[in-house]
Amino acid sequence: MKVLFYNEYEHERKEGPAREMYPGGIHTVLSEQLKKIDDTLEFSFATLQDHQQVITREKLKETDVLIWWGHMYHHKVDDDVVTMICEAVNEGMGLVVLHSGHESKVFRRLMGTRCGVEWYERQDHGRIWLLDQTHPIVQGVPNPLEIEAEETYAEPFTVPVPDELIGVTWWKGGEIFRGMSVYHRGYGKIFYFHPGHETLPSYYNSGIVKAIDNGIHYVAPRVRVDEVTSHHIEPHEP
Amino acid sequence: MKVLFYNEYEHERKEGPAREMYPGGIHTVLSEQLKKIDDTLEFSFATLQDHQQVITREKLKETDVLIWWGHMYHHKVDDDVVTMICEAVNEGMGLVVLHSGHESKVFRRLMGTRCGVEWYERQDHGRIWLLDQTHPIVQGVPNPLEIEAEETYAEPFTVPVPDELIGVTWWKGGEIFRGMSVYHRGYGKIFYFHPGHETLPSYYNSGIVKAIDNGIHYVAPRVRVDEVTSHHIEPHEP
């Protein structure tokens, strides 16, 4: 399973709470956590700094699943790279969009909507209720999945109705959020999952890590567009 | 708009808090509240005591929308009446299922599932977040819709994935609930809406009353099965 992990990697390079929480970056810590429970994952990495060099059409062709974490610098992501990624998803590549990636160019373009959320800065207790316990993404994940402290993302979340609504988050502060969903686009699938503020320990939470691991496997391609033969048929009668 | 309101009407006939809250029965109070804001509604009523006499095939044929409130005596509802109602819904009659009606024979048979909920007796603060503000059912309803105190119905709610998920309830106690949904069955539509414990003032809450009024209009039939001509066609080639 070839996983390409894009992490903006700006917060954690500067001295401060993000670097303390995720030394080496969110991509380094989360990939390590994932590898502890799943030895089939082979990671490579891209950051804002090098994404134009790393994320090429060739790289995407050999990638099973792309993970996307970005926050402050969505506007600096190269438009041609975004186009290539959206094409690759439509051709079958899986995509996992984490946390503030909901406002990334990639996610917004695939959704066709603004992908806005209501947003509160407090570090609130969240609790994800799993709506379909038979879904592959929630196997081995506790129900509910408790999140000690997270940034509050809340409805209205201006996305299309999810193709698969897997979990809804309850916030102690009074909100809810459809923050665990799957969308289908072309031959590809997209898993959006909301935990992951850069200064909070969500990516050390075993239930969250398990859900991301399951999500990677769920959106990995079964088939890609170039493996599909033409559907052109001879007309029924001449 | 001909609305037939079935209320079990056992709690409110006995001395106690239900009778104090809803003198004359939930059906009497809620229909009065609805008529205050909508003069197109013509109500008739059925209760557990008389439902076998009132709910006949002829009555259902001239009914646009049936409202169902039941709680303790689902098992005493006549099976033949249940069958007639399910048939009428499939033929186009609208159905509004309130509160504990989620476990009624009618709702369970139309869903094909157990329709169970997690249930907590505390009178908790609920807050319904409206997911689609363009939906006819939420026009004129505040978002969020606050419920001062209600019986907690919570996930897992063992129903099929709703055809239209309109609202999700947040509970102060820590749960969520898909308690405002529309399901399609045959030519009929079903609106399930969770507020309405017999000792609590939900049916005096103007937002809840407005949503029920909108719901009645939304599930009212546009077309009934006997107005539809046969779809049999001549085969394309002899």
Place this chain on the structure above:
Amino acid sequence: MKVLFYNEYEHERKEGPAREMYPGGIHTVLSEQLKKIDDTLEFSFATLQDHQQVITREKLKETDVLIWWGHMYHHKVDDDVVTMICEAVNEGMGLVVLHSGHESKVFRRLMGTRCGVEWYERQDHGRIWLLDQTHPIVQGVPNPLEIEAEETYAEPFTVPVPDELIGVTWWKGGEIFRGMSVYHRGYGKIFYFHPGHETLPSYYNSGIVKAIDNGIHYVAPRVRVDEVTSHHIEPHEP
């Protein structure tokens, strides 16, 4: 994979074209076809004659997937057996409903609708177009999947909107049919697939057999209701 195959087995016991096409019964022939391509399947069988003896609660508990083929004698299937099966599906057992099983008590009760179809007796050329080529059920199945001759089932098919619409059948005679769909009910999944008239060779068609095999694996339970721990939580604040 423990598969229990219910076949009404009335047509094929009498001398005539059904017995010639499916000697030993549809269940015998189709299970043999399936075993040729999948050695994980362990079959047991029930028929109209013995279904009350064979289909017990214990049997259903150890069954992964139930296949259902019935036609003329739906009304003779025991109501208690039907109830047990619907319960088992809600608890996680998979169900594959074939051909005229669309009007079985089991399917109708799980759907909550009449499950009627328009029906034409001619043996028409059908062509199933696969709408989602990434779906597990269509892997290895040609697109389109040609059916030499089948009984025409056509819209309107009075079922709920499928949770997963996998294929739509084109008929030479001029109709279409949503005859390849998955429905979710409780912890269980149901695969409906329309080919299989008792005098026609559909169950020798390798694409149809492959789709049924995939369907068995797709609806097989990942989790059953009794493996799920209680979701009751302590209220957030005392």
Place this chain on the structure above:
Amino acid sequence: MKVLFYNEYEHERKEGPAREMYPGGIHTVLSEQLKKIDDTLEFSFATLQDHQQVITREKLKETDVLIWWGHMYHHKVDDDVVTMICEAVNEGMGLVVLHSGHESKVFRRLMGTRCGVEWYERQDHGRIWLLDQTHPIVQGVPNPLEIEAEETYAEPFTVPVPDELIGVTWWKGGEIFRGMSVYHRGYGKIFYFHPGHETLPSYYNSGIVKAIDNGIHYVAPRVRVDEVTSHHIEPHEP
């Protein structure tokens, strides 16, 4: 009801069969047909030639529904205009996309997919089967809706699963097409409807005209984003 009708208007300006079929352009003929059955519609028009002048932010703000017909020159439509339209749809404006508009920049951007179809040049007999006869868009439309001759658009149609699948087209030549669907994006709704080749008489077909008229009313906004008050709430506990 203010309807802005964009027609590319290149085919019909040149001498030939398109001009003979639709003198004055598709927009002229179809709007006349619509006004014959609906006197609430007020039309204005844009073409490829003048779309940058006509389709401004102010114009879109006062437009209820935009109709889009384009074919050969999608690539010449101004990107900023496309962005404004997609924003307007997300803010609540209705959109009706006709025929070859499936490959327009506007539709593709709102879908997030390629929106490709299989395509055959023959003028084939099509027949649209209506899947939900209770839907507002099909009231007064015959089922099936016969199309004498049309360009064949066929599956795979690489769009997301429709939010509302209203009709599926059968083609005499052997294909099917999900060519009558509604998609929700933000506060807006989009109706895609496939008939309308520039040299064929579909926009004189009374059933097709009726469906387009119903579609205009169905996607017209009930509410726009700026009429919605903020959802920000005070946190539950300080």
